[in-house]
Amino acid sequence: MKKLLVVIGAGASIEFGMPSVIAIDQLFDKWSQRYFPLIDGRSFDDNLYRWVKENYKVSNKDDSNFEDTLYTVQTLSSFNEGDARKVIRQSDYTTIKDSPKIRAFHGYETIAETRDFFSMHALLNDELMSYFRNKCSKLEIEKKPELEKVSQFFNYLKSDYELGFINLNYDNVVLSAIPELKTGFDSDTGKFDMSTLFKDDWNFCYHIHGSAHFDMRDNEEIFWNKDLADKFGLGPKNRRSFETPEGLQHPMSSIITGLDKINQIYREPFRQYFFQLNQKIHESDAILFIGYGFNDSYLNDLMRTHSKDKSKRRNIVVIDYQDENLRSLSEGGNEWGYKLLSAAATPFYQMGNGSTNLIYRPDKVSEYKNTKTFEFSDSYDNPLYVWYSGFLDACKNKEKVKKALDGYDYEPDGSLSKIKYF
DSSP states (O other): OEEEEEEEOGGGTGGGTOOOHHHHHHHHHHHHHHHSBBOSSSOTTOBHHHHHHHHOOOSSOSSOOHHHHHHHHHHHTTSBTTBTTOOSOTTTOSSOOOOOEEEOTTSOEEEOOHHHHHHHHHHHHHHHHHHHHHHHHTHHHHTHHHHHHHHHHHHHHTTTEEEEEEEOSSSOHHHHHOTTOBOSBOTTTOOBOGGGGGSSOOOEEEETTOOTTEEEOTTSOEEEOSOTTSOOSOOGGGOOEEEOTTSOEEEOOSSOOSSOHHHHTTSTTHHHHHHHHHHHHHHOSEEEEESOOSOOHHHHHHHHHHHTOTTSOOEEEEEOBOOTTSBOGGGTOOHHHHHHHHHTTOOGGGOSTTOOTTSOOOOBHHHHHHHTOOEEOSOSSSOEEEEOBOHHHHHHTHHHHHHHHHTTTBOTTSOBOOOOOO
């Protein structure tokens, strides 16, 4: 049977009540106000997390990405205690700002030091997981109809495909809809068993960045805890850090956050999941991205390598929700579209309902959303299909998704058949 690799990003879970990237940034700001408020004469709601965002802007993007800010917090926590002006990457921090005065986690007033940035990083990770566990524990009650649509969607695809999931999220949306998926953890003991990952069978779900179910015990080993209402293990004050070869400090956590994911991945069970990526992409006959922002360079680079390999024709289908006023990919799209086309090794001029320059190419996302159609490429060797109306809307149009995965509109000789809407 053919194999379908499904990559799940944060955008796939928003319709199920999970926070967006921007919402997580706002939560971090709220929690930092509770644990690390500024007390040096600024406005009453200033905090250390916001101070980092304002003084060390990682990029020129207008949107708030908590991953960028956490990377900066991590770098600030990695300065030498005795030399606050020694930086890890001088190119990123040309001017070291004077640290503000804060009320630290334990209640004392101090000028923010490296340990305070480290504590904030660890606490934000822990607060985030508590938030997700609370959300996920209510999912099957509050979002039961939506989960049934997801279950029907994937069961429909199972008629032709074996499924495997690379889950980049912390939530349990996929496992709530398809509970029989294998995670690599023993269902009885909760212990991770890497030998299960080396078997040839699919039907897996790898939480490559961590899960709400990940529980860190006294020896800092990660277990699977089925009961999200249970008390989970080590808090940040009881955990050590680990240092990367570049000198960056990471709090020992049950999840992976920030931009420096590749160094964090080399811990169990993340390492074994990561080592499976290349093999699973190679084995797949089609790849379905759902709600993925194409922000993880390690995954994008792997995708691009396989997309450029002409020895195997592999359909790529992307499901996301994009604003109707956005330009279509054939017209350049936006930053998300640029990263998508780069990972799929597809030039923008091949997009536009598989058309040629002699056929009209819709220039707005709205035209595809209104007609419930894909924007797709005219490349037989490297087919790409993009759905702009979101995950649940795609579930309602599962026949169209399956046709895209099968590579519709291409003749066996590689020529393009008559363009049609369906």
